[in-house]
Amino acid sequence: MGTAAARVAAARGAKVVLHGHTEDQELKDIAQELKCDYVVCDVADKTAVEAAVTEVIEKMGHIDALINCAGMAEAAPFLESDDDHWMRVFRVNVLGTVHFIQAVAPHMLKDKGGRIVNVSSIRGIENMASNRITAYSASKAAVNNLTAALAKEFAPHIAVNAVAPGFTMTKLSAGWTDAVHAQLKTALLQRAAQPEEMAETMVFLASDEARFITGQVLVVDGGYSIAGK
Numbered sequence: 001m002g003t004a005a006a007r008v009a010a011a012r013g014a015k016v017v018l019h020g021h022t023e024d025q026e027l028k029d030i031a032q033e034l035k036c037d038y039v040v041c042d043v044a045d046k047t048a049v050e051a052a053v054t055e056v057i058e059k060m061g062h063i064d065a066l067i068n069c070a071g072m073a074e075a076a077p078f079l080e081s082d083d084d085h086w087m088r089v090f091r092v093n094v095l096g097t098v099h100f101i102q103a104v105a106p107h108m109l110k111d112k113g114g115r116i117v118n119v120s121s122i123r124g125i126e127n128m129a130s131n132r133i134t135a136y137s138a139s140k141a142a143v144n145n146l147t148a149a150l151a152k153e154f155a156p157h158i159a160v161n162a163v164a165p166g167f168t169m170t171k172l173s174a175g176w177t178d179a180v181h182a183q184l185k186t187a188l189l190q191r192a193a194q195p196e197e198m199a200e201t202m203v204f205l206a207s208d209e210a211r212f213i214t215g216q217v218l219v220v221d222g223g224y225s226i227a228g229k
Contacts, residue, residue, distance in 0.1 A: 001119065001170060002069040003030055004199035010034045011201065017056050019043075019070070043070045044097030051105035057165050062111055065206035066104045068097045069119040073136040073172070084113070086135045093139035101150065108158050115206045116154075118162040125164060140164075143219045151215030159214040161205045166221025167192040171194050188223025 002019075010016045018038035020027035031038045039055055041048035056063060072092045077086050097118055108114030121127045124140025144162055151160040167173075167184040169192050176184075184192050201220050204210055219225060 001165070001168065001195045001198045001202070004195035005067055005069065005202045006030065006034060006036070008196065008199040008203045009206070011035065012207075014065075014203075015060065017060065019052070021070070023189045043099060044091035046095075046099045046102070049096075049099040052101045053100070053107075055213070057107060063104050063107055063114065064118070065115040066100060067117045067119070067202050067206055068100055070096050071119065071121075073133050075133050076135070078131065078134045081135060083092045089135040089139050090131065090142070093136070094142045097146065099142055105150075105154060105158060109154065112157045114154075114158040115210070116150070116158060117202050118160070118164045119142050119202070120145050120147070120164040120217060122164050122166045122219060122225055124201070125217075125219065125225065128225055139173045147217060149216050155214065159205075159210065160216045161210070161213055161215070163198065163201050163205065164217050164221070165193065165198050166224045168198055169194055179191070186224065186227050187221060188227050191222065193220065193222060 006016045006018055008047050016034055016036045018027060018031055018036060020038060020040050021042060023040045027038055027040070030078070037059060039052035041052040043049060070092060070197040072089060074085060074089055101116060105114070120143045121136070123133065125136040126141070126145045129137040129141070144164070147160055147162040154160060166187065173192065198220060201218060205213065206216070
């Protein structure tokens with residue numbers, strides 16, 4: 001979804017800076033394709049994130065929009081999940097989001113403007129929480145709450161919103177079971193989303209077209225959560 005968002009943003013004229021956990025060939029290829037810069041860091045490492053953001057500011061001068069879409073999911077039965085499991089998930093999904101916002105927001109506040117878009121999940125919505133990926137669901141609920149809190153904290157200068165995707169055809173979808181495929185077809189649109197469809201929403205919330213939207217969690221799931229099936 002992050003790659004798709006970068007492509008959509010670039011197509012609309014944005015000066016994109018990519019982020020990758022490691023400097024792998026895929027990251028280099030996308031940067032070459034979009035003719036843009038990239039930074040590399042572990043989102044769970046606050047010092048590394050701060051250095052990456054400083055690098056972007058030095059090159060670009062300012063940051064207009066931040067899309068936080070680094071994330072991980074790890075299945076574990078709740079009664080068998082240990083602290084290491086919970087901390088792995090929360091360090092990436094929650095602290096990773098916190099670290100980038102803490103590094104970027106001061107620059108946006110100085111400029112008196114900016115957009116922050118967090119990527120949550122339908123699993124972060126109470127009635128959609130999953131008992132198979134409990135830590136993931138809880139972490140995304142935290143992202144939703146953080147989004148609302150920071151919209152209040154940074155108003156009126158920074159708009160903070162979140163996208164809560166439903167089933168989306170990413171690399172992780174290769175591991176979906178037949179049961180998952182049957183489940184996703186119960187959505188009103190009877191299919192999973194393409195990454196580009198999520199990207200369109202993410203880039204919209206990062207744009208001036210969404211200038212009067214803040215503190216919202218926009219569910220984009222093809223009607224899965226309201227299908228009642």
